[in-house]
Amino acid sequence: MKVKRVKFELEDLENAMSSLSDTEVDNLMFGAIELDAEGTILRYNIAESELTGRKAEDVIGRNFFDDVAPCTKSDEFSGRFFKGVETGEFNAVFEYVFDYQMAPTKVRIIMIKSVAQDTYWLLIKRKLLTST
DSSP states (O other): OOOOOOOSSHHHHHHHGGGOOHHHHHTOSSEEEEEOTTOBEEEEOHHHHHHHSOOHHHHTTSBIIIIIOGGGOSIIIIIHHHHHHHHSOOOEEEEEEEOTTSOOEEEEEEEEEOSSSSOEEEEEEEOOOOOO
């Protein structure tokens, strides 16, 4: 079986995510969470489970911002998500620190709208914390 390679870059991800099967999403080397317009989790891949320590079956169907990662209820994160849903200008790339029920973890976030469906992707790659 040929493995589909997907780079953690906005241009590559916009087209690639819409054509990936559930197995291919699970095989990505970065976290991938598919949400509906209200923030309900539809898919949650293995890399994200490993990053957060949460199992997909425990978070699918729950609201990402209210129930799973309330540390993202900020203008910078959820504000950006809901504004993008509302305006249709959704693509964003930024850094954030997840710290809800886990050690503070710096991540790079890419938000994209699904090309094929009315859903949205949060793509998450862990970054090394550097001391200042």
